[in-house]
Amino acid sequence: MSDYSMLDLFRQEVETQVKSLKQSLSILKQQPSLGGELDTAIRSLHAITGSAQLVEIAAVATLSETMRVRLMAMQANSIALSDVLIEQLLHAGDLLVEMSDATEEIDRWLSDHAEDLAQTQTAIVGGNGESMPPPIQQRTGHTEVIESSSDHQVRPPSPPRETKVQSPPILGDLGGEDLGNDGSKDSRVHDTIPKEIRANPPETPDLKPPNDPQPNPPSLLLDSSMMDLFRLEVEAQATLLNNGLLALETQPRSAQELEALMRAAHSIKGAARIVGLDAAVHLAHAMEDCFVAAQSQTIRLDGDRVDVLLRGVDLLQNLGQVSDADLPAWLTKHDLDFASVRSTIEAIRNPETSAVIQPLEANVIPQAPIAPTPAAPTSDATDVPKTTTPEVSVSPIESSPTESSTIQDRVVRVSADNLNRMMGLAGESLIEANWLPPFADALGALKSQQLKLSKYLEQLQQNALANPIDQTAKTLLDATRKQDQECRKLLNDRLIELEEFIRRSTNLSDRLYREVITSNMRPFMDGMPGFPRMVRDLARTTNKQVKLEIVGKSTSVDRDILKKLEAPLTHILRNAVDHGIELPEDRVAAGKLAEGTIRLEAMHRGGMLAITIADDGKGIAPMLLRQQIVDKKLVTPDVATQLTDAELMEFLFLPGFSMSKQVTELSGRGVGLDIAKNMAQEVGGTVRATSQPGKGISFYFQLPLTLSVVRTLLVEVSGETYAFPLARIDQIVAVKPAEISVVETRQYFTLDQKNIGLIPVHQVLDLPPPPSLSDPLWVVVISDQANTYGLVVDRCLGERELVVRPLDARLGKVQDISAAALMGDGSLVLIVDVSDLVRSTNTLLNESTIAKISHIEENSDLTLNGSAHHKEPRRVLVVDDSITVREMERKLLQNRGYLVDVAVDGMEGWNAVRSSPYDLVISDIDMPRMNGIELIKAIKGHPRLGAIPVIVVSYRDREDDRMQGLEAGADYYLTKSSFHDDTLIRAVMDLIGE
Numbered sequence: 001m002s003d004y005s006m007l008d009l010f011r012q013e014v015e016t017q018v019k020s021l022k023q024s025l026s027i028l029k030q031q032p033s034l035g036g037e038l039d040t041a042i043r044s045l046h047a048i049t050g051s052a053q054l055v056e057i058a059a060v061a062t063l064s065e066t067m068r069v070r071l072m073a074m075q076a077n078s079i080a081l082s083d084v085l086i087e088q089l090l091h092a093g094d095l096l097v098e099m100s101d102a103t104e105e106i107d108r109w110l111s112d113h114a115e116d117l118a119q120t121q122t123a124i125v126g127g128n129g130e131s132m133p134p135p136i137q138q139r140t141g142h143t144e145v146i147e148s149s150s151d152h153q154v155r156p157p158s159p160p161r162e163t164k165v166q167s168p169p170i171l172g173d174l175g176g177e178d179l180g181n182d183g184s185k186d187s188r189v190h191d192t193i194p195k196e197i198r199a200n201p202p203e204t205p206d207l208k209p210p211n212d213p214q215p216n217p218p219s220l221l222l223d224s225s226m227m228d229l230f231r232l233e234v235e236a237q238a239t240l241l242n243n244g245l246l247a248l249e250t251q252p253r254s255a256q257e258l259e260a261l262m263r264a265a266h267s268i269k270g271a272a273r274i275v276g277l278d279a280a281v282h283l284a285h286a287m288e289d290c291f292v293a294a295q296s297q298t299i300r301l302d303g304d305r306v307d308v309l310l311r312g313v314d315l316l317q318n319l320g321q322v323s324d325a326d327l328p329a330w331l332t333k334h335d336l337d338f339a340s341v342r343s344t345i346e347a348i349r350n351p352e353t354s355a356v357i358q359p360l361e362a363n364v365i366p367q368a369p370i371a372p373t374p375a376a377p378t379s380d381a382t383d384v385p386k387t388t389t390p391e392v393s394v395s396p397i398e399s400s401p402t403e404s405s406t407i408q409d410r411v412v413r414v415s416a417d418n419l420n421r422m423m424g425l426a427g428e429s430l431i432e433a434n435w436l437p438p439f440a441d442a443l444g445a446l447k448s449q450q451l452k453l454s455k456y457l458e459q460l461q462q463n464a465l466a467n468p469i470d471q472t473a474k475t476l477l478d479a480t481r482k483q484d485q486e487c488r489k490l491l492n493d494r495l496i497e498l499e500e501f502i503r504r505s506t507n508l509s510d511r512l513y514r515e516v517i518t519s520n521m522r523p524f525m526d527g528m529p530g531f532p533r534m535v536r537d538l539a540r541t542t543n544k545q546v547k548l549e550i551v552g553k554s555t556s557v558d559r560d561i562l563k564k565l566e567a568p569l570t571h572i573l574r575n576a577v578d579h580g581i582e583l584p585e586d587r588v589a590a591g592k593l594a595e596g597t598i599r600l601e602a603m604h605r606g607g608m609l610a611i612t613i614a615d616d617g618k619g620i621a622p623m624l625l626r627q628q629i630v631d632k633k634l635v636t637p638d639v640a641t642q643l644t645d646a647e648l649m650e651f652l653f654l655p656g657f658s659m660s661k662q663v664t665e666l667s668g669r670g671v672g673l674d675i676a677k678n679m680a681q682e683v684g685g686t687v688r689a690t691s692q693p694g695k696g697i698s699f700y701f702q703l704p705l706t707l708s709v710v711r712t713l714l715v716e717v718s719g720e721t722y723a724f725p726l727a728r729i730d731q732i733v734a735v736k737p738a739e740i741s742v743v744e745t746r747q748y749f750t751l752d753q754k755n756i757g758l759i760p761v762h763q764v765l766d767l768p769p770p771p772s773l774s775d776p777l778w779v780v781v782i783s784d785q786a787n788t789y790g791l792v793v794d795r796c797l798g799e800r801e802l803v804v805r806p807l808d809a810r811l812g813k814v815q816d817i818s819a820a821a822l823m824g825d826g827s828l829v830l831i832v833d834v835s836d837l838v839r840s841t842n843t844l845l846n847e848s849t850i851a852k853i854s855h856i857e858e859n860s861d862l863t864l865n866g867s868a869h870h871k872e873p874r875r876v877l878v879v880d881d882s883i884t885v886r887e888m889e890r891k892l893l894q895n896r897g898y899l900v901d902v903a904v905d906g907m908e909g910w911n912a913v914r915s916s917p918y919d920l921v922i923s924d925i926d927m928p929r930m931n932g933i934e935l936i937k938a939i940k941g942h943p944r945l946g947a948i949p950v951i952v953v954s955y956r957d958r959e960d961d962r963m964q965g966l967e968a969g970a971d972y973y974l975t976k977s978s979f980h981d982d983t984l985i986r987a988v989m990d991l992i993g994e
Contacts, residue, residue: 007055007103007104009051009229010051010052010055010057010100010103011100011101011103013047013048013051014048014051014052014060014096014097014100015097015100017044017045017047017048018044018048018093018094018096018097020040020041020044021041021044021045021089021093022090022093024037024038024040024041024044025041025081025086025089025090025093028041028081028086029081029083029086032080032081033080035075038071038074038075038081039075041071042068042071042072042075045064045065045067045068045071046068048060048061048064048096049061049064049065049068052064055103055270057099057100057103057106059099059106059110059117060096060099060100062121063092063095063096063099063117063120063121064096066121066124066125067089067092067124069125070085070124070125071089085124088120088123088124089124091120092120092121092124095113095116095117095120098113226274226275227275227324227327229271229274230271230272230274230275230277230320231320231321233267233268233271234268234271234316234317234319234320235317235320237264237265237267237268238264238268238313238316238317238320239529240260240261240264241261241264241265241287241309241313242310242313242529242530242532242533243529243532244257244258244260244261244264245261245301245306245309245310245313246306246532246533246536248261248301248302248306249302249303249306249536252294252300252301252302253297253300255295258291258294258295258301259295261287261291262288262291262292262295265284265285265287265288265291266284266288268280268284268316269281269284269285269288272284277319277331279319279331279334279335279338280316280319280338282338282342283312283315283316283338283341283342283345284316286312286342286345286346286349287309287312287345289346289349290309290345290348290349293349298349299348299349301348305348307540308341308344308345308348309345309348310533311341312341312342312345315334315337315338315341318334319331319334414519416559419516419519419520419559420805420806422516422519423516423517423520423708423803423805424803424805426509426512426513426515426516426517426803427513427803427805427821427822428822429509429512429513430509430510430512430513430803431822431823431825432509433502433505433506433508433509433510434506434825436498436501436502436505436506437502439498440495440498440499440502443491443494443495443498444495446491447488447491447492447495450484450487450488450491451488453484454484454485454488457477457480457481457484458481460477461477461481464477513803517706517708517709518556520558520559520706520708521556521557521558521559521706522556522557522558522559522562523553523554523555523556523557524552524553524554524555524556524557524562524602525550525553525554526562527557527562527563527565527566528550528565528566528569528600531548531550531569531570531573531600532548532550534570534573534574535548535573535577535598536548538573538574538577538578539577539581542577542578543583544577544581544582544583544584544596545584545594545595545596546577546581546595546596546597546598547595547596547597547598548573548598548600549597549598549599549600550600550601551599551600551601551602551603552601552602552603553602555602555603555604555609556604556705557602557609557705558609558704558705558706558707558708560683560707561609561683561703561704561706561707564679564682564683565611565679565701565703567675567679567883567884568672568675568676568679568680568687569600569611569613569676571672571673571675571676572613572672572673572676572699573598573600573613574672575672575673576598576613576615576617576697577598579617579659580596580598580615580617580618580619580696580697581596581598581615581616581617582596582617582618590694592616596615596616596617597615597616598613598614598615599612599613599614599615600612600613601613601614604705607705608685608702608703608704608705609685609701609702609703609704609705610700610701610702611700611701611703612698612699612700612701613698613699614696614697614698614699615696615697615698616695616696617696617697618693618694618696619691619692619693619694619695619696619697620649620652620659620691620693620697621693622645622648622691622693624659625648625649625651625652625659626640626641626643626648628657628659629643629648629651632657634651634654634657645690645691646688646690649688649689649690649691650688652673652689653673653674653676653677653687653689654674655674655887655890655891655894656674656891656894656895657673657674673689674887674891675883675884675887676699676701678887680701680702680703681727681728683703683704683707683727684703684704684710684725684726684727684728685701685702685703685704685727686701686702687699687700687701687702688700704727707804708803708804709801709802709803709804710723710725710727710801710802710804710831711725711726711727711799711800711801712724712725712726712799712800712801712802712821712831713726713729713732713780713796713798713799714796714797714798714799714800714829715778715780715793715794715795715796715797716793716794716795716796716797717761717762717765717767717770717793717794718762718765718767718768718769718770718794719770719794720767721797721823721827721829722765722829722830722831722832723800723802723821723829723830723831723832724780724782724831724832724834725831725832725834726799728782728834728835729780729781729782729834730781730782730783730788731751731781732778732779732780732781732796733751733779733781733790734776734777734778734779735749735758735776735777735779735790736775736776736777737775737776737777740758746845746850747850748790749779749790751781751790754788756781756788756789756790757788757789757790757845758779758790758792759789759790759791759792759841759844759845759850760791760792760850760851761780761791761792761793763844763850763851764791764816764837764840764841764844765816769851770794773792773794774794774795777792778792778793778794778795778796779791779792779793780793780796782834782837782838783838784835784838787838787841787842789838789841791837791841800823802821802829802831803821803822804819804820804821804831805819805820805821805822806819806820807819807820812907812911812929813907813908813911815836815840815911815915816832816833816836816837816840817830817831817832817833817836818831818832818833818836819831839901839912839915839916840915840916842916843915843916843917846917873897873898873899874898874899874919874920874992874993874994875898875899875900875901875916875917875918875919875920876893876898876899876900876901876918876919876920876921876922876988876992877900877901877902877903877909877912877913877916877918877920877921877922878890878893878900878901878902878903878922878923879902879903879905879906879908879909879921879922879923879924879927879932879935880902880904880922880923880924880927880953881904881905881924881926881927881928882924885924885953886902886904889922889953889984890902892984892985893985893988896985896988896994897994898988901916901918905927905928905929905930906923906927906928906929906930906931906932906934906935907929907930909921909923909930909935910930910935910938910939913939913945913948914942914945918948919948919949919992920948920949920950920951920988920991920992921935921939921948921949921950921951922950922951922952922953922984922988923935923936923950923951923952923953924952924953924954925952925954925956925961925965926954926955926956932952932954932965933964933965933968936950936952936965936968936969936970937968937969939969940968940969949971949991949992950969950970950971951970951971951972951973951974951984951987951988951991952965952970952972952973952974953974953975953984954973954974954975955975956975957975961973971987971991972987972991974987
């Protein structure tokens, strides 16, 4: 057994089941007629047998199966258990626990306890050997031979060793068939299995590869917690397989890489065997055999052979992403894919046939990932014409596989909710520590008062010396002076101790806070495991030679930022391969190396996270970019000639802007850089681009190190404190009442030759008006892509770094608020969601009368860009949890002149549609928190919103799904293929017009 995590699970299983066994036996000892307890004991032993087989601890399987067979015989004959047999079974249970604890040194344990183990087994079966399972010989000729050792590594087959110690019976695969390399059954092994076990074999998956693979029935799958462990195992090992196979293309004989690949395939095989996924077991087993053959230099893994193995990795990754409910149908659908890939891998392993192996059809390159771990879609395995295979290389891994494994062994998975709670507690601890200094100050003040009291006593004593008093008064005065001195000393000592405690407590709280913040960080490469594989596949698809260099893999990145980075970086890398890097012959003709280079670098710089993506391709010519801007009528030719190169590059980030003349499956839609811009703004960062014609293009992200701490501007609104993220504030200005102008009922002021509407923020937040405003007025300027507003606040309190604390999930999305934070005095401050606040301001302008900031004579001659005479465009809300789909729909609708807002799930969409007026809602079906059907029913059931038309756009294309959407109240039900024609636009125009 090579996986320590599986051994830990095995130990826990044995401990739990033996405990249950002992409880049942104790009850049976008192009440022998309770058949239910006997069933429980048999089930416990059956579970131990199955677990022992999976981790290949044969001695445990033999003993537990012996116990189970005896109990089943007693049950079948309705014979009560004797006290002697119960004691023997209890002792056997102790032996099971001891063996499970000694798995790392099982050979030594068996040698030390051989006699006890043999006597116990003999006693359990009644003193004769008829019912006791005999030894099952070690499998021969198989690549998977496990030696009990401290490191539990999978090793090549070795000759049987002789031993002088008579070991107890060793159980192989109970109820299964022992396989040779050719998949045939070993009759020598099968014949040694006793009749009792053959009649009632344990329910373990048969590892014999079937001639006609059948999908796993749902009954083979264990509980969802085990499936979750399987998914985690596949996720971790698939990353190792991908990286190792890519490394083999440049170092096909690397023993280190082959060893790591073999271990990864073996781990997946074991995990799949636990949950009964035969298709994954057989596929991983074939891959493992292939790596063993490469280790022995029987075959060479490169070129098309690596393609086939990568296809197998894709299938395993896809399997790990399927939900429990969808798993049986998915297995049935992809059964032929597993069989085809497995048979091709088995052909690779055979040196006699590998020379004529045809590569499987290349995978269709997936679109930019939406989920944290994207999976490449599968396709039918067919032959493809031979083409020139481009060379694709990836920069060497910073640490060896052995070192990586050591690091991974020290990693513990902690849920995001637990991290958030720890961060909140650490912040509270820091705040509580801040309460201690005031106590020290109070004691300091008390010390000052004590000194004054001492002076008064000293004066009193001097006065007594000048004016004689009786002996009693003198004694009392001396005692008071002595007590005063003791109090001063005690107070001084305690004050020193308190100050020392404050210093230690503050330091400890600060360290705890920093450590929790650090625990929220992950290495940069953790979020980018699929990039080398993606670049390789893209390069092969486009017949280019590309080298991806990743620098700063261990750079710490906030886990939330890391999750958001994947989609924009994927888009940029795809563009770099598809449009940036030239074909090899073109590069050679231009005096470059045939192999292009893409460099992805992450580092900390100036308290920020700096990420650079640069390629050495053809770059973008400023003249071509300038002409494209003019052709798209974004600016006039005169303005275009005055734009600097930096200003020109900013146009690349506009929605729908693309330099590509054609749209391909890889890129050209003008979505990717817009997503990158929005992501950077969302987290409070920036992104810019530079280009040198003929030398390449570079993109620079500057992002905050963490989202757990945010720099904010604290403002007071109607006596309450609110925090505005500094990254979302355009400017903070002081406006004098004389600078305010009025158009109709709207007040505005001029900033940088632009009229900015003034909005009392208390009205947007639905708070009572403040008693008075400062002079001049404090105005916070915020904006989105279409609007800019000046929010009038009572006063500005200054900048402050706050520890972000998420709101309770039961509240849903609180309008205009993104999170909360605790101040140093323990008070709560709400952090404003600027994007939501802009939407609320739009709603207020459309539905209500804005309160005036000050009494100013209205000037009816003033107009504001003629907007009063302009027809308001139609407003559409797009609700979809896929960022790519949201951006695609937004771009399509904006190009037609519609105003578009987006929501990331049904709950946010429901909040948006209640707070803003919309002419149309376009929604997906499958979304978290509130799905599309629930959203439609909520809208249609609302007395004010029921008339809003709704269009469903979903991947689901079954008639039942369509009817479900229409019955819920949708006006149209479209599939997402409607993006490729005018179906969606025609439906929108039919419902709300142009």
